[in-house]
Amino acid sequence: MRTLFLFIFLLAGITSCTTKSFDDSANKIANSKVVKGDTIKIANKDIEYDVTIIDAGFASWLNSRAFPRNFYSLNYLETRNIRYVQEWNNRVLQPQRYDRNLYEMQINYEAGIRYGYEVNYLIYNYMIYFQNTYNQQLFGRVPPR
Template identity: 45%
Template structure:
């Protein structure tokens, strides 16, 4: 009888531990956060694609100036400067951390990417500077 009670108590303990893990295993908030923080902008006719997968970017973007606040020519001008500075830092591996500047951004200055791409890219550069305490040539405005 003691053996049966011991076995039942032990099984109950294991089951209760396992049931406590189940909600954690089924918790997809981390996956959802990563998925919701991934921004993909693509235009198949121009054959370009921007993918921003930076945790916290979407929630940060909501607190920034809304679409339409800046003109497209302003955004394009800033993006040209930011892309040039960013790519320069990618090439200068001994001066800047390669984990922050992993690869060149292929941004053609003569291609009209449209407002949305320029808006997102501009805001990503602002976010990048704030989040990683990086200072580019020009400031926010």
């Protein structure tokens, strides 16, 4: 099982274990739920990736301000996530220039791996939330929400 974790409480990271791809049909049965407070977790035995997002306010922001699922195409989300994660990782490597409390850990997000719609949707929306909440600009124009 491949595990991706996105822990955010003024820090972020995705940790991956094994290498194995899967098709998007498994993603249709992903369970997305608020676990405890503002913790969002996607977990399913049939899916190779788990995402956990912990950040005060993100769950309510996601439910009230994010565009609904399937508003964006999977290709759009993947393209944006690649660019956001690249810039995020660049900032992690420059702690003298960027706030260490915001960019503590690198995110291991690979372009060739199919993470599925739900994983990409949550990562994308977290990046939008993060940029708006902490007044950061990772790549291009940040959608105001």
